[in-house]
Amino acid sequence: MRRKLMAGLLVLTMMVGGLTGCGASGKTSAGSDAATGSTAVSSAAVDQSVQGSSAAKETTAKKTANKKPYKIAVGLPDSGSTMFSLMSNNVKTFVESTGGKVVFQGGVGASADATIQFVEDQIAAGANGIIISPPADSVLPTVSSMCEEAGVYWGITFRTIKDQAIKSQIESSKYYVGNCFEDEANTGYQVMTNLNKLVVKKIAIISQAKGNTTTDLREEGINKACEQYGMKVVTEARSLTQASDATSATESFLSAYPDLDCVFIVGTTGTGMHEAVAKAIKDAGRQDKVKMATIDFPDSMVELFKSGMLDTCSGLPSWGYDPFMITTVLANKCMGTPISETPVTLTCSMFDISDTATAEAWTKKFGEATTLYYDKDTMLKTFCKSNNKDLNADFMEKSIKEFTENAIK
């Protein structure tokens, strides 16, 4: 009897799993709909005269509904922190509004093996488009050949391609749509410039493993600033994933370097890292002497500025804007209306926040997971090639620039 009960439980687990998978998209769609309009950011690039017209809305919806259904797989988590949820809500809203389907998977960028496995699995699962954030350039030729063989379009988010031989190799593939990334080197340099103004000289950094293109570039900017301003990175900790590791690393920094001026979190994938570093500095009684800086806005940014623990940070207007933009490029390609015949390279600029008021303004706008970068109708009219004939790489760059400038207005 007990075994039968257990067997029944096993079947039930499988069924619940199946239903969970089936039910996910509907729920999200409803959530996204609810968010639309309440927190929408309007685009200056859109023709205002068309916005109010319900007839035009119907035409837009009809045009997009005529497109063939498609599926995009994004190698990023869709929940776990506000920034993941915010990104996934926006990506889902756009893809589902254009008749597509999107799936997310976390942990993909953690290793080369995980990236390749993700691409292979999603090709087998019938994806028409794949977005990855690769851990290193060297995985890209394999990804490219797999996608070419399967006839699946793909793009890169958050990462640039440093290796020029690999870059030209994958850009020659008609299935590679391009990448969207941040001006990492300049961001690293800019944060260091801000720290120089605060008379910081000796810095400890918390970063990712060497070989990670994002943090490698940020560190290039840091090194450039060090040479220019006579600053020095005296110690470092890498690949920390737990808040407790950040606490231990900061405690070590502080005890080993009594004259340390700053702890700079250059890049991390862990959660609660910023709070852990701030607490370690405070517990050591060094908050007046040791500054704290970071790239990418942490969830607790306002509290950290208010408590005087955080001195400067730099980040994207919204972390998820980068994958959102490359998703629009990929979705258009999957729908058969590419915005460009050649791969596009989109660069998002970061901006600095160094005070509580700006941090509060930013949090008010992007601190909610339900915020949409553009309302659903604007997304359709602006970022669907079938509705906007002007949509091309230059238009995308212009949209990014406008979005960044208007981010905290």
Added chain:
Amino acid sequence: MIQRILKRLKQINIQTIFPLLGFVAVILFFQFMTDGRVFTVRNMKAVINESFFILLATIGFSFVMAEGNLDLSMGTIMGVSCVCSAIGANISPFLAIPFAIVPGLALGWFNGFVHVNLKMGSLIATMSTQSIFTGILILVLNGGSLTAPMSILKWNSLSLKLFTMVVIMLAGLYLYNYTYYGKACRAVGACSEAARQTGIPVGKIKKLSFILLGGICGLLGFFSLIRTGTASSSTGGELMMNVWCAALLGGLPLTGGYASKYRAAILGSFTMAVLANGMTLMGLGTYDKQLIKGAVFLITIAISFDRKNMVIIK
């Protein structure tokens, strides 16, 4: 005739065949739920690639487990071997294979040496060596990664993987069930003192199993390199947990001995691969996958493990 068949069926122990039933059930479930996409050529390729690393390592691990031992360092051995393979490949692509396997064998021998000669439990021994190997890996890579020449990527073919899988599966089957060494492994797991008194060189047998597992991890390091073109400190990071799960899911007891069956390694590995692949085909999210994987794991082990000789499943 029918009575004889019914009698035979009654004699079958559900716990013995449950891993097989579970495997078949998992396949049928996903085949049904994904409108028959499990058995497409493209998907079978993905399943083979997914199971390749788990299967080979689980085969090696089954010898260690049969002795009642564990290995926490197999993922790191694969990582170190991958780095060595990348170094070799940068000298000459053909050096990639020996540069992967030899370090794997050496690190496996070191595990065996620490366990047998320094008389440390396998858990503590491999926990320590795992840490040492990780340190070596980070030092060699200087915290970064090493890229192999792109020409090596063309070796990453399904036929090579299938050939390797079949050869190692058959060799493992022969070694495990039909040789003195395989039987000695299980004898050591059942009672090492009794095995020693019957003349089995317990220390040598144990070392040999660690060397075998190390060699297989080394080979996997090579395959990881030709698949990704890169070796980093995260290479092999997920191998250990996947292998442990596959072994337990297939029904390999941690206590070792004669209850350890070779088929458990094969079934567990394929079940893990099909489970992961099927959930991806269904479009489940990361957290749904974790939940289902954990539940299936728990229930399968609860049903399939034979508790005759143990109060608690270990």
